[in-house]
Structure formats: C-alpha cells, structure tokens
Amino acid sequence: MTNPQTQSLLLIAGGGTGGHLYSGLAVAEDWCARGGEVLFVGTNYGLEKNLVPHYGYKLETVPVSKLKGSSVVVRLKTLVLLPLALVKSLWIMARYRPTAVLGIGGYASGPMVVAGWICRVPTAIVDQNAIPGLTNRWLGKIAKKVFLAFDVAGSYFKKEKVRITGNPVLRSRLPAMLGHDESGRDNPRIVPTEYPEITLLVCGGSQGAHALNESVMQAFGLISKKFPGLKIIHQAGPTDEALVRKTYAEMKINAEVCAFIHDLENYYAKANLVIARSGAGTLTDLSNWGLASILVPYPFAADDHQRANARIFVDAGAALLLEQKNSTPEKLAEMIASLLKDTTRLESMGQAARLLSRPDAAKLVVDQLLSPFEKGGHRGI
Template sequence: MKVLIAGGGTGGHLFPGIALAEEVVTRHHANEVVFVGTERGLEARVVPREGYPLELVKVQGLKGKGLFSLLKALVALPLAFIESFRILVRQKPDVVVGVGGYASGPVVLAAWLMGIPTAIQEQNALPGLTNKVLGKVVRVVFIAFEEARRFFPEKKVQLIGNPIRRKLMDNYLRSHVAHENFSVLVFGGSLGARGINQRMLEALDSLGDLKGDVRFVHQTGKNDLEMVRKGYADKGFQAEVVEFIDDMSSAYAKADLVVCRAGATTLAELTVCKKASILIPFPHATDDHQTVNARALVDAGAALMFQESELTGQKLAETLRTLKSQPERLKGMEKKAALLGRPEAAKELADVCVDLMVQTWGPSGRERATPEAKKAPRSES
C-alpha cells in the first residue's frame, strides 16, 4: 500500500500525519508513505528528518488575508493544482489523506478528481476552512472531538481521536521514574508561549514556601529562554528550563501536573499519557478553537482551563497549590484523562486506508488493479 499524506504547516497538523506514516510503514516492508507540503511549513524540516520523501507545492492560505495577499493566493491556486496533479501522476498513491494546512486543499481535490480514494483527518473540535471544504468530497472524515461531527456529512464521519507518534507512546511506557518532589511540566508549543511564561514567573512570587517541594520543567521557546531561566534562579526554585524538549515522553512521565496550551495534538498526548492539566488556550487561535478543544477535557473532569486574559500569576499559584495538596483529586483527573485517550487512533486510521484501497483497487493496490477496479466510480465521494 502507498499512502500520500498532504498538509502540515504546524505540528498540530503534521504530527498526526507522522503517526499514521509510522503505522503504515511498520505493517509491511513494501508499504510506502510520501508527504506533500510547502517549503515554509514545519514539514520541510521534520519530514526528511523522519526519513519520508517530501514533495512540495506552492500554495497560501485564503482566510484572514488582506486584499493583496488574498489575490496573490488566488492566483497561485491554479499552479498548485497543476503541481498536485503532477505529483499524483508521478507517485501513484493508493490512498490520499489530508491532515489540514494549505497543501492539503489542492492535493486532496486533485486526487478526488483523479478517482483516487481520499480522506481527511480533522484534529480540532472546530474544523479549519480547508477541511470544511474537503469534507464535502472525500470518502471518509476522521475526527478527534465529537463537537466536529456537525460540520461534516454524517455518513462519512469516524470518531477515532488524534494519532500519536509511536515513539512518544513507546518511550512513555518505558520512562516512568520515581521522584520525590511534586513535578510541574510547563510548555506552550514548539515556539513557546510568552503569556504562559510570564504568568508562571509571576506565580512563583506566591509559591515561596513550596521552593523545596516543587520542581519545574519549563519549555520556553527561543525568545524567552534567558528571561525564564533567570526568573526561576532569582526566586530560588528548582527548574529545568530549556528552549525545546526533544523527549516529550520522558517529560510527561515525570510530571504530576501539566500547564500548557490546548492544541489538539497536545490534548491527545495528555490523554494517552494520562496527565492532569491546567489548560491556557492560545487566545489568537482561528475561531478560538483551542478553547473548544479544552472544554472537552474540562467537561470530562480531566483538566482545568483559564483564559490567558483572565489568568493572573496569583490565580495560577493558588491553583497549583490547591492541586498539589489534593493528590486524590489529581488521580481522579488522570483517570478521566485516560478515558479520553485513544492510543489506537493511528491503527484505526490505517485500517480504513486499507479498506479504501481494497474497495477501489483490489487487495494488491493501484499498480496491480484490474481494469474493472480502475474504472471504479466516485459514488462515495
């Protein structure tokens, strides 16, 4: 089976695609995965590092643009479609899966027009514009939150959760270590989050009596590294302050509580790793989708949520103090997080890809399909 995964731009779109790729290639030595993205997206750096081929298209977003940028993006679309058709003819995938982001639009639409079975994977509770459009033509829509179901044709929707990278899950299971102090993991995504960084430093002023009892691991992003590192040191707290955490599985394993944003992939990791959390949604996320994401965990009793504009250092300190003093409450939040976790999401998604391939091309895939299979209609689209 050969799967083409289109999209990316951010880790939230890309990493579920990486997780699907890992599942596909480990099933059989002959399976292949190729990615399609843009040179500006995170995929340009991550996909080659992970060992997968990457094709590039030139495409830009349409939503939230000024008039000039919008016109420029519209002019680029026909070229993006031509590039997409060429890539599909050259790669001959059995199935195309869009994971969101600019590149997924023209590639998935081109695949649909060519009769190649298509699917999309929507990570968030509120779908983005690209997936809303693609949901009308693809055969299957994978969602991670029940709230997303209403945006797509009901017969196409499958609620499977967000696929998690195999390495994170495997390492997490091996990384459990005993630790004496209450450990708090703080991060705001790969680039950090200034709002979280500042609130955390402000909270330390109200936690002085806990200096010997609490340990922090804090991913700051590049811009705030020295400021945050100095803040912990000046106030006498134990802290491992880094720009970026490479081994998130170990970081999760050591944490008693997590303070973070509410991106879809982060929430999937929290639930699979069974972690209690304080969620601070990114206030400028499109359609405020991180707040909707977070509410699913809050309503289940797995997390607490604060809007960044309303959160003070003192309020954060009070919440940390309260949760530290209530270990049974923390255990309850962990159990409820675990109930939301879907560690089999990548496997289930790959299973459906196999079904799509067999329905369209037969069990041997596109290259060996019979003439009858190659004429299969797009009635399910």
C-alpha cells in the first residue's frame, strides 16, 4: 500500500524544539501529499504551539513536562501529571482513531505513543540525533519501527526495528526546490546574488545561544579588517537580538541580525561558512546545502548528544569542532580566518557535508509507515 487515502489520519506526537518539530512537519507534508490527513499532539508551551497552526495542521495538547535534567519540584509535578497525560492521550486516540502514531521526540511523544500501543494502533518513532533521547529510548521498546538519522544511534534499539532514513526535512528547505544546483549554491539565473563575496551565517538554534553570540561577535571584531567584504547574517535569539545588533553597529561590521530566521534556506544559499550549534535540524540543513561549518555543541544538551552529532560531521571532514569551554574569541577568530583564506578547503568540507545528505528522508519514513508493520498483535496499515 503506497497511498493513505482509505485510512488517512497520521498522529504525530512530540515537539518542543525545532529539531524535533521540523522533522514531524516534513513527514506530515509527505503524508498529506499522498492524500492523507495529520493531527499533531504536543504541549501548550513548546514551539509546536505556534508552528503547527502556522503550517495549517490541527494541534491537540497533553499536560506533560520533562523528567531528566529538571529540578526535583518539576520532576515531581511531571510524575503527578503523567496519569492525566495518559488519560488525555487515550481520549485523543478514541476521538480521532488515527491510522498510526509517530513519535518525533519531546515530552508529548511519551504518553501518546504509549496510548497508541494500548489501543493496538501501529506505532513508530523518529530520532534525529546520534544519541537518542531518553523518551525515545523507552518508546523504542514498544514501537514497531524506529527511524533514525544516524547509523550510530542504532545500537540503542533492536536491530530488526531500525530503519536508517536520515532526518526528514521540509521540501521548501531543499536546494532543488529553490532553483539551486546539486552543490546547493545559487543558480544566478533564478536567484539573484545580492550579498558580498564572503557571507558567514551564525545560527545559535531556534532560541539563540548567548555564549555563542558573545564569542562570535568578539571574534568578528578581531578579523573584520582583514576581510573587508565580510557580511554577517546572525540568528541571535529573541533575548540577544538587540544587543547583537548594537554591538555590530558599534564595530561597524556589515551584519543582518534576526531573532529567528523562518526562511533559513534563502540564507544557506548565500553562505560560504556557517557557525552553529550542532542540533539535528541544523546539521540536516548543512548536509543538504553542502556547507562547511564550525560547530560549537551546546554543552548542556541531554546526554551531550550535540557533541556526538558534531563528531559525525568532523570525522567526515565536513566541519571543525570547537568546544564551548575553549571557544575564546581569539581561537574562534583563528579558525574562521584559516577557512576563509583557504577556499579549496571550504569547498572540500562542503562536498563532505553533502555526502551526509539524505534529502528523501521524509519519503522513506512515509513509505515505511504505509508498509505492513511486523505482526505481533497490532493491526497493520
């Protein structure tokens, strides 16, 4: 079966961060393109609260929060709310009767995938990182299929459940959909070149990153005179946006500063080098667009998964790694300058990133969701 029209509703549970949510939106896009419908289930405080309606999907919420890495009070509150979250999830299952349940990571995916399993509906999960999240590691025990972005994450799950699909990405964020060639660079006949020759893109994730912002600004101050044609595009986050814009203005650096960039694909097309955290969504984009990068992993990410993500790109020759504890302005400036002076190295790093790309990940996930699930008491699709 390759078309969901007769049993159309896919329930996608989870979110919280852009890395989780955008992969779910990409799967939803492919599922709906085949005639199906999608319902998202998340929380009332994560990114899904605004992004899911923005993309035209219905959102239900469940009362759940995090257990790992939170205070004792928050963990106790979460434990108290878990039964209520499961009851709400079972109510959602009864009301909407989905064809399948797909967990994409994040707190809401836990009770919702469990509810799907209880209701004997086929369940699956997507994990976008080199080290799977705690919720997904638990859910992998009951899910029928586990879709992974990286091979190394397969060791956390039973081999027969694992499918290496890559991280699903929205079609609008792929180079081919925007009139770019396979290298990800501009086709000047379709997209006009409007930026200077050297463009650096700084991405601190969907919420920005204060420590990264501080280090990057000072580093650019050290090298700006050596590269007079330098253009900075900086996603600073809502908290630091005003400070970052003011600092660049005082240093007379040509910079475009945004709290959050919704159309990052238009900036990837212009960038020569990217400085970023190493969340799953960012790395997916870097590989699809074939971009060299300096990665500064968020040191407090669960299980240090950003460092593990970055290591895959570094080992492939696609990126340089800079630990936040070592991220002095001087060190970062040295790394940036060395790459900007060596265009051959920049190009080879971009090509290495491109080899990690899996632009058809969303299609592969939906193909698997539409194929019969393994027998074991749960009905197939």
